[in-house]
Amino acid sequence: MIPTLPRPAWLRAATVLYVAAFLTFLFLPLAVVAVFAFNDAPYPAPPWHGFTLDWFLGNDAAGRVGLFRDDELLGSIWTSCVVAAWVTGLSVALGTANAFLMERARFPGKGALSMLMLIPLVIPGVILGISILAFASRLAELCGDLFGIEADFLRPGLPLVVLGQFSYIAAIATLTISARLKRFDRTLEDAALNLGASAPAVLWTITLPYLRPALIGSAAIAFLMSFENFNTTLMLVGGDSPLTIMMYGRMREGATPVLNAVSLFLMLASAAIALTLVRGGRRAES
Amino acid sequence: MPETAVTALWYRRLVLALLLAPALLWLFALIILPHLDLALLSFRERVAPRQYVVSLAQYRTFFGEPLYWHVFVRTALLSALATALTLLVAFPIAWIIAKLARGRMSALLFVVCLIPFWVSETVRTLGWMILLRESGVLPALLVHLGITRQPVELLYHDATILVGLVYTSLLFMVVPLVGSLESLDNALIEAAYDLGGKGWSILREIVIPHAAPGITAGCIVVFMLTLGNYLTPTLLGGKNSQWFTEQIYTQFITRFNWEQGAAFGFLLLALSTAMVWLGLKISGQRFSDVMRRA
Structure with a gap:
């Protein structure tokens, strides 16, 4: 129960x-992954x-390919970074636009639109993946039939992976940035306008700086979610595999501790991002 | 003066259009049209190369072939079980964070609970595989302690899948639970106690009704994510996993039978949506509130 009530010793x-x-x-699985990255044996066991x-x-001499020499793995990390950078940029841009749309503008059908913006969050990732896959290849066929153009970017591959991840990460960015914009004191903008500032100047010097913590936070979350996405990516991936897909493939084959090594790096990177976020959040509150 | 008013109106309309365009493009091009297309795909049947007719054949196959709907029902039941287990595991820790631990300790415990979920699900699953497989850490420990004589295979059971699913879902339960428990006034619990309430009756009559929004939000999100999970069941369950998302993948990618895969996808989406709707109905909450809470 609660501290103010008597609690028996056994409780x-x-x-x-x-x-x-x-x-x-919580921590046992992570600990074994980290420990076996340093074990001098061919299997993580x-x-x-x-x-x-x-x-x-x-x-x-031992025929071991380390993480830093494993070009396939390093390549997939790079692929994941490129995809995540695109998804982050697109999501934060759209999220910001959506925040202004939902918090500032008035138009008919706004309630329905705000509902619609939450829908991507309740669609399972696998289904987002297959629907975009099917729709894109229908468009590609249409392009071929009508104009005789080979629309390769509509075939499974990184552009589709970016779009698939973006389709729901944008919804998360929208929620985060809208929540902060909602708390903004609009009299600050009115004051600036009264003092003769132009609307773009107000946006640039007052509103966007206020939104900065939410922009940075949603960018970090978008990057991380994109980097770690598996379900949607699995359905849309072409020749170049992002890291999660590559790791999944190797895990099914029975992998060497190289995977532990790369996992350890991922843990450190996530910890670094989490730490900057927590610190950034604290600074924004104070 | 009217002239500037008209310009201002046009300016406002232009801004609105510029803001509305990307949102509509996103929702229509990536969500609405692809799902309509998927629905059309699921309602057609190939009768000859590039010749299709409208039919319910894909759905008939699903109900006619026991393998398919067995896997579907199994996925639904295991997801429900995983959701219930997640709630049971998460509730005490949420209570401790919200009510028992104080100040810094509470904040620290909360952050510590979140840390594992910053790490990719792939990495966490790798950890479970190293722990549980026949040559892994726990079987070796069991032999060492003299509990089993031979290392036992702990992977590829339904229980393994459940452990993995509960593990990946905990965060999505703990966060809404802590939120809803923190807003519960301690004085209410004290009052109930002074009036002679016992632990169990206080929990049932005070705590759970108050925390209901958080419980619903957590359960909805966990059920949805579990149902749509692919990585954990396939890696921890191996060939025995029989998860419905795997069937979708097989139809779409391995067999290239998109019509069938689209029908399966729609059935999964229907189940997921039905459960979200049901959860909202039972608890009488609004969809947008739940999503913001989660």
């Missing part, structure tokens, strides 16, 4: 035990054979 003990068990459950950096640096 206190059970609480502590529960928290300990819960945290173990016990027993412990000693510490090695082979899975990062590679070891020609």
Whole structure:
């Protein structure tokens, strides 16, 4: 129960035990991934054979390809970064436009539109993927039949992956940025306008700086969600695999600890992003 | 003066159009039209090369072939079970964060709970595979402790899939639960206690009714994500996973039978939407509120 009410000793003990068990459950999978990145054995499994950096640096004598020499894996990281950069840019831009549309503009059908903007969040990712895949190839066929143009970007590949991820990440960016714009004190804009500032100048010097934390936050979230997306990407991917798809393929084959090495990097990168976000959020509040 | 008013009106309309265009383009080109197209696709049948007729053949196949609807029902039931388990696991920790831990401790515990979910689901699943497979950490530990004589295969069971699903879903349950429990006034609990309420009756009559919006929001999101999950069931369940998203993938990518895959996709979407709708009806909440909460 709550601290102000008497709690029997067994309940206190059970609480502590529960928290300990819960945290173990949360962190055990991550801990083993990190630990076995350094195990001197060809498979990420016990027993412990000693510490090695082979899975990062590679070891020609033992025939081990380390993460830094694994061109396929490094290539897929780059692919993921490129896709994530596109998705982030598009999502934040659209999210900002949508925020102004929903918080400032008045037009008929606004309620329906705001409902519609939430729909992408309740469609399973796999279905977003197949619907965009099917629609894009129908358009591609149409292009071929009508104009005799080969519209390759409508075939499975990175452009479609970007569009597929963007289709729902944009909804998240819209929610985040709208929430902040809603709390904005509009008298600040009126004051600037009264003092003779032009509308674009007000936007640039007053409103956008106010939105900055939400823009940075939604950009970080968009990047991370794109980088980690699997379901939608799986359906739309062509020849170049982003990292999650590449890892999935290797995990089915029974992978070497190189995957642990790359996972460790992902953990550190996510932690860095999370930390900047938490810090940024705190600064915005103060 | 009227002239400037007219210009201002036109200016406002122009801004509105410029803001409206990208939103409509996004929703129509990437959400509405593709799903209408998918619906059309699911209602047609190929009778000859490039010759199609409107028919219910794809849906008939689904109901006629036990394998397909068995997998569908199985996916739905396991998702419901995973949602219930997630709620059971998440509720105590949410309670501890919202009510028992104080100040910094509470904030710290909350952040610590969120950390694993910043890491990709692929990485987390890799961790579970290393822990649970026959040559993995837990079977070795069981042998070491003398509980089993041979390493046992802990992967590829339904229970394994459930563990994986609960693990990936926890965040989406903990966050809305903490939100709704924090807003519960402690004085209400104290009052109930002073009036002779026991732990169980306080939970049932005070806490759960108050936390209902958070519980619904969490359950809806978790059920939806579990139903649409692909990675966790296929990797932790292996060939035994029989998850419905896998059937969609097989029809679409492996067999290239898009009509059938589209029908399967629509059935999954229908189930997912029905459960969201049902959850909202039962708790009497509005869709937009739930989504903002989650």
